[in-house]
Amino acid sequence: MNKTVLDVKNLSIQYKTDLETVYAVNGISFSLEAGETLGLVGETGAGKTTTALGILGLLPERTARITGGEILLKEQDLLKLKEQEMQKVRGSRISMIFQDPMTALNPVLPIGQQIGEALYLHNDEGLTQKQIEQRVEETLELVGIPKARKVEYPHQFSGGMRQRVVIAIALICNPDILVADEPTTALDVTIQAQILTIIRDLQKKYKTTVIMITHDLGVVAETCDKVGVMYGGKIVEYGALEDIFTDKEHHPYTEGLFRSLPSLTGNSRRLQPIEGLMPDPTVKPEGCWFAPRCGQCMEICKKEAPPVWEDDAHKIRCHLFHQKAKGGE
Amino acid sequence: MYKYVAKRLLYMIPVLLGVAFLVFTILSLTPGDPGSIILGITAKPEEIAALNAEFGYDKPFFVRFFSYIGDVVLHFDLGTSYQSRQPVIQDIIARFPNTFWLTVFSMSAAAIIGIVLGILSAVKQYTALDQSLVVIALIFASVPGFWLGLMLMLLFSMKLGILPSYGADSLRAFILPTITVCMSSAASLLRLTRSAMLETVRQDYIRTAKAKGASGKRVIWKHALRNAMLPVVTTLGTNFGASLGGAIIAETVFAMPGMGTLITTAIRQKDIPVVMGATLFLAALFSLVILIVDVLYAFIDPRIKAKYQNGGKRRE
Incomplete structure (x- = not known):
């Protein structure tokens, strides 16, 4: 059970155009064991989706560069694979659920065909067309769609049903890793819960490792074992779900995220947004990327990149805790 | 679906009536009368008046229009040419x-050249091949048909002497007019296919297909092409319809007896039945082609x- 499935080490990704360079992902690391769920949380532009596309090797060819790091899938470095070898990995060993189910399906092909295609492309077991059809029907039932609807087209389904189809496509080959990129953002709240339940149930059943990308802390609390809080293309806080969601030491950004959430049980209060905007990703600041927006910013934060403070598996990238530790001694 | 087709066929009736009325009006508003054109300037006024009366051209506009429509609708009769005194339908059968x-x-x-090269251009975007195809397409889209026709004639008929420069007697006679009509259409289809493909491959469902592990080729042929074909089919259909009535330039340059030359000659001679018959025939055909495109x-x-x-109504 505690065998590492995915090990991302110091991954950096840039988008380069003639005009500028965008530092999208700046040295992130995490590792996942079979059946675990990692939540990647952060604002729009924090580099979550770029990380996901990097893992699948689906970054835009002309602009994106992976400038460093390793992505080890069961000790095999995906970044060293050729495109053809990567095609064998995609969809069979790592698959992805996309954010917007309304546009993620091909409008001119029946959904059964779109689901079956993933299996047809990775048909290592040598299934016949009939067996593939049967697996498609089984998978449809698993995600809660009557199998008779496999001949229908995407426009005949609602958003929630389409997301189930996208999940069926992602899961039919029984992948080691499922990357879910904001799978519920485009759906309304009741459907969100259904979709999350489906993903969680199937994950338990098949021991799939899941990377859940979201900006919704509620989704994280419900589904994840580990959490990485991303800011400016870095993981600023990383730990088990309990580390993040309990009253412990936190990165000021994480605290800000929680303050911006309404509380269901406590007294109603004004929500506190994090002042300011994401930093310009085309400029690499000298110190901490969060410093301009941080309420506890110190002189050192503006000059030096913060080191990682560790408490067992709980890691925080902030000067604050080092200063406290020094002061305490 | 059948109901839709039937409905569209019924819509053709007002369209054709409108076309008939418009063309008839324009012909009546132009100066000159068929009698004096046929008999020439030396003819006596009485002779001209007698000939015009024979054609029924002396009657008021609306009487002439409705009697023409009546003949077409009730007797399927497109009338008789003023010039050749032959039924118009025979001219059409000979030329069409x-x-x-x-x-x-x-x-x-x-279609073959435009679509295939358009896909190639999109797949190899930003390469030298793509850029040269785009430039060549731009040149052919802007070259006027008559100039291209004359240049082809100059090269293949005059200089090399391997292809006939006029007529429609053999298949070889069709080669140069075909190239003349084809090139601008191929160029516009290439540009359209290229941009439609580039637009399509940016769609989310293309990323989904790639995430399934589909190869680049499979993504293009199975997922992108069909989605990119809608605007291309529209343009191809309109070009086809327009070319049926509008190959006038190629027909004139290569002296090919076709519908285009039939109509232009008839207009010059104020041969109203021929102009009307040929125009209505082409308008009906054009509507049918557009209907076929819509069914496609x-x-x-x-x-x-x-x-x-x-x-x-959309099913929810």
Whole structure:
């Protein structure tokens, strides 16, 4: 059970155009064991989706560069694979659920065909067309769609049903890793819960490792074992779900995220947004990327990149805790 | 679906009536009368008046229009040519096959060249191949048909002497007119296919297909092409319809007896029945081609098929 499935080490990704360079992902690391769920949380532009596309090797060819790091899938470095070898990995060993189910399906092909295609492309077991059809029907039932609807087209389904189809496509080959990129953002709240339940149930059943990308802390609390809080293309806080969601030491950004959430049980209060905007990703600041927006910013934060403070598996990238530790001694 | 087609066929009636009225009005408003054109300036006024009376040209505009429409609708009679004194339908039967084959040859060639090179150009975007194709397409889209026709004639008929420069007697006579009509159409189809493909490959469902592990080729042929074909089919259909009536330049340059030359000659001679008959025939044909294009849509895109079947309402 505690065998590492995915090990991302110091991954950096840039988008380069003639005009500028965008530092999208700046040295992130995490590792996942079979059946675990990692939540990647952060604002729009924090580099979550770029990380996901990097893992699948689906970054835009002309602009994106992976400038460093390793992505080890069961000790095999995906970044060293050729495109053809990567095609064998995609969809069979790592698959992805996309954010917007309304546009993620091909409008001119029946959904059964779109689901079956993933299996047809990775048909290592040598299934016949009939067996593939049967697996498609089984998978449809698993995600809660009557199998008779496999001949229908995407426009005949609602958003929630389409997301189930996208999940069926992602899961039919029984992948080691499922990357879910904001799978519920485009759906309304009741459907969100259904979709999350489906993903969680199937994950338990098949021991799939899941990377859940979201900006919704509620989704994280419900589904994840580990959490990485991303800011400016870095993981600023990383730990088990309990580390993040309990009253412990936190990165000021994480605290800000929680303050911006309404509380269901406590007294109603004004929500506190994090002042300011994401930093310009085309400029690499000298110190901490969060410093301009941080309420506890110190002189050192503006000059030096913060080191990682560790408490067992709980890691925080902030000067604050080092200063406290020094002061305490 | 059948209901939709039937409805569209019924819509053709007002369209054709409108075309008939417009063309008839324009012909009546132009100066000159058929009698004096046929008999020439030396003829006596009484002779001219007698000939015009024979054609029924002396009657008021609306009487002439409705008696013409009556003949067409009730007797399927397109009238008799003032010039040749032959039924108009015979002129059409004699000329139409030339125009039809010229259109079929040139549009098939344009479709093959335009679509294949358009896809190639999109797949190899930003390469030297793509850029040269775009430039060549731009040149052919802007070159006027008559100039291209004359240049082809100069090279292949005059200099090399390997292809005939006029007529429609052999298949070889069709080669140069076909190229003339085909090139601008092929160029516009290339540009359209390229941009439609580039637009399509940016769609989310293409990323989904790639995430399934589909190869680049499979993504293009299985997922992108059909989605990119809608605007291309529209343009191809309109070009086909337009070329049926509008290969006038190629027909004139290569002295090919087709519908285009039939109509232009008839207009000059104020041969009203021929102009009317040929125009109505082409208008009906054009409407049919557009209908076929619309039906083709349904086979390309299931969303449109559903719309046709539900009489325009979307099923939720």
